[in-house]
Structure formats: structure tokens, C-alpha cells
Amino acid sequence: MHWIESFLTAAHYENFRKAASSLYVSQPTITVHIHQLEKLIGAELFERTGRRIVLTHYGREFVPHARAMLTTYQAGMSHMDKKVQGFLKEVRVAVSPLIATSYLPHWIKVFTKAHPNTEVKIEVMESKLIGPAVNEGEVDIGLSRMPIISNQLSCKQIHSEKVVFVVPHDGRDVESGLPIDAEEILSEQVLLTHNHPMYWEELLRSCKRLVPTIREMKVSQVHVTKRFIEEGLGCSFLPLSSVRRELAEGRMLEGELPSLELPVVSTYLLTKSPSPEAMTLEETILYLT
Template sequence: MDLRSVECFLRVAQTLHFGRAAEELHLSQPALSQRIRTLERDIGARLFERNRRGVRLTAAGHAFRPHARAVVTQGEKAADAARRAALGLQGRLRLGFTVIASYTELPQAIQAFRTAYPEVEVDLVEVNSPALEEALDRGEIDLAILHPPLERPHLHMRHLPAEPLVLALPVGHRLAGRSAISFSDLADEPLLSAPRHVGPVLFDKVVACFRAAGVEPRIVQEATPVTTLAGLVAAGAGIGFVTRGVATATRPGVVYRTVPAAPTVPLAAAWSHPTPPATRFLEILPQQPT
């Protein structure tokens, strides 16, 4: 059943005048009459009776009218839903992110997105960067906030503001009283670090900073995620680098100090096939400083 023909029926039923209905519908009267005849043939019953005194609904027309209104209303709702989904105003956003990303401005961006687009359902998943890339390839998530460089160069990426690294020290450590520390100060210190396979580029950058200062890092324990590393520092297991965002989460027994030569942790938004809600979310994310 053609939705436009149902709309034509309703207009004729309202005006009880084919000429006036055709004018309001921006159709010729013969075209309108043809649509009504086709509709009647599809239904298998006459909907109007026309004679010299005018037009009136048949019993079938009266019975059809409320259902016709419902059909048109539902059709309009369906069309509106499709338009809103295409614009990213409703639907679903499947967002993946790393634990480090969760300590950036990402939570505020998610809240702002939910406020701006309340009809978009947001699904959140926290895993490491390699797993996020795999999830993007499999179509399990729409957008990922992770740490470049990407292992899958076919994915699309937009850089986000990087996160500075700070040094986590146990309270009472010999360097805790300093406001800034150099890598040469860390000679022979027991170092806690994430495994290299989790973030090889950052791992190698930190090691390179030690060696540039003439110091060989003494890694005594691997720890992941970075929040676990901070807990081990509090327990006196060693010292370690965490992001500035993680450092803002107060942990008893730990102090954080700046190491000016320390590298930053890169962040990026990555996607495979951009969905409308993902595109909307990218508009809310902070831009990388130029």
C-alpha cells in the first residue's frame, strides 16, 4: 500500500472534494483520482461515492479512515527516525577506551554527549589499545580512544591532546621533597613499568630517556593497568611513571613529581567506518593543540 495514496485518501476524506484536495496536495485532479482508484483496487473496496450532490465516504471508507491516519502517523515517525539516525541524533554509540583515557577529559566529553544527544544510547568498554584496534576491525565498537601509533594503518585516526607523565613516589622517598626530578636522579631506583608489549613505543621512549641520562633502568616488576602501578608504589614496591590524569586521583601513600625530560603519552580517536553518532562525538572531543 502506497503511503502517498493513503495521504491522498485522508485529504479527500477531509475535504470531501476531489478538486480542492488535489490543489492542496499539489496534484492534478486526474492524478489524484487515479491514486484513489489504485488504492481502492488494492483494498478491494470502494472508499468514496461520487454523485451530483458531491463526495461522501462509503462504509469501507469510514472503517479505513482511522487506520489510514495511524499508517500515515507511523510512516512519518519512521521517516523522522531514519532522518535522526542519519544525522546521529539517535541510535547507539559503542565507545571503547583505555584506562589512561578514562583519566583525561573523556568522561566529561561522554557526559556532554549524553546531554546533547539523549536519544543516543552509549555503550562503554575499557580495554588496551591493541584490543581496541581489533574490536574496530571486527565492527564490535564504533570509536576508540587509544594510544597511537596504530598497528592497523587502514584505520582512521585523529590525534587528541597528549598526557604528560609524572613520577609516582612513595611518601617518605628520598626524592619526594623535590619539585622536579631528573632521570639521572633515578639511578639504581627500583622501577615499576607496564609490560613492553602493552605500549612498546612509550616503553622504548622512557628507556631512552634513562639511557640518555647515562642511567640503565632497573625494572623490578611489571604492572598493568597504570592504576595498579600506583597502588604498588603506595605499597613501597618501587617508583613508576603514571599520567597526570591518573595522578589527580588521590591515593594515600603516594606523591607525584615532575620529570621535565619525561615523554608524553599520545592519545587519539580511531575508527574504521564512521557512524553518525561517532561523528557527533568527535565534534565534542577536545582538539590537539596546534
């Protein structure tokens, strides 16, 4: 970068002596830098006529690239200087939609209250994309519904919960006082499937053994699945955290299926060489779970 800086300064003054004075170095130092840069590029960058120098064709071609390199270098060093001194703190989190709408708000609320000077950036993405995002350094922490086996990433199981069978609240149970006949609902309603990346294949096979005539509709997002259930468009199996409020408010009901062994799902925390801020957030999440 010293070579680049010497080149741009000499190009500005068209004089090695003035360039040296501007950079507070000796004139031979400027000359050495220019020679080294010309050797690296493989072309002369200046024409020398006595004490005066002018850019060659190759020199003029190289000027905008040299400026871009110096600007990027200076911006990077300034950013890192602020980062190291604690003036610029941030943590980038990739999170699945389900976690983003259930546990994440509480975790982030606690963290930001304790660390108000740290900016938290949230990227909501499908669980299958979170591992690669952490591995490529696009984010500092991943919160996924899928485990990952990798020598490059740390994967910690931080929380587990049961899956529940949820059905629309159509008022019949309130009037009759009778328990929900889950098998009847499965035979009558559409089963909304594939809103979770882990458990649906085996669970769907079990449902079809129980009710061979079952009809299904693939809905990839949990929030869409819940909306469909509230509108009476079907039923589904969802992690308890995702429907806790809807069940408490009576917007949907939980059905029991004793003949089915419902799965347990987990949340996984993924990291790779985390920053100090990311480590602090990780500690906060582990404490809260």
C-alpha cells in the same frame, strides 16, 4: 525472503490457495515461489495430492531453518526501521583503561547531556586491540594510546600531554623541605614499567644509562601502578592526566630528572564509516580537546 515466507505459510495451511489468501497474493505466485525455492535447494519440499499438499522429508528438515531466517530478517528490518527513524540510537566506544579513567568521563558527560536519547556503550580494552575492534565493526569509535596506520581506518591525534616521574609520598620531603632526589629514588626503589604501550623501551634504556643498577617490575595497568606507588612499592613514569588528582591531593609526588628527556604521549581517535551518532560524539570530543 518472499520464497521463505510463502514456504512457511504453505507448510502451515498445507494448501497453496489458503497460503495465497493469507499473504494477499495470487496462488500462482505461491506456486512460483515454492518452485524457485525447490530449485535453489535441489529437492522437492512438498508432495502434491490433488489440492492438498504435505511436507516431504526435505521440507520438514528445512522448516526450522526457514523460520530462523525469517525471524532474523524481520528482527533486522525492525531494528533498522527504528534506527533510521531515530527511535533507536546508540554509539559503541572502545577505549584504553588510561583514557577511560582520565578524559573519557568528562567527554561522555558533555555528550549525554546534549544527546540524552543516545545510548553510549563503553568497552574498555588494551590499545593494541582497539584498532581491530573498530575495523571489524564491533565498535563505532576507538580512543587509543597507540596510532594506527591503515587505509581502512581514520586515525586522528586529538590530544598530547607530558609524562611525569612519580614517587611515593613517604613524608621525608615535608619534614626536610629538601627537593626530591630523583636519581637516588631510582637507585633505591623498584621502577614500575610497561604501563603504557608506546614509550617504555627507549625510556627504560635511558634510565639504565643513568642508574645501571636499577630494578624494574612490569605492571601492565596504570591503576595498579598508581596503587603500588601509593603503597610505597616503587616509582614510575606516567602521563600527567593519570596522576593529576593524586599529585594534587599529595598521595604521590613528582620528581624531576633534568638529565632525562621525558616523552610526550598522545590520544588517538579511530573511526571507520561512523554512524551519525558516532560522528556527533567525535565532534564533541574534538571540540572539547
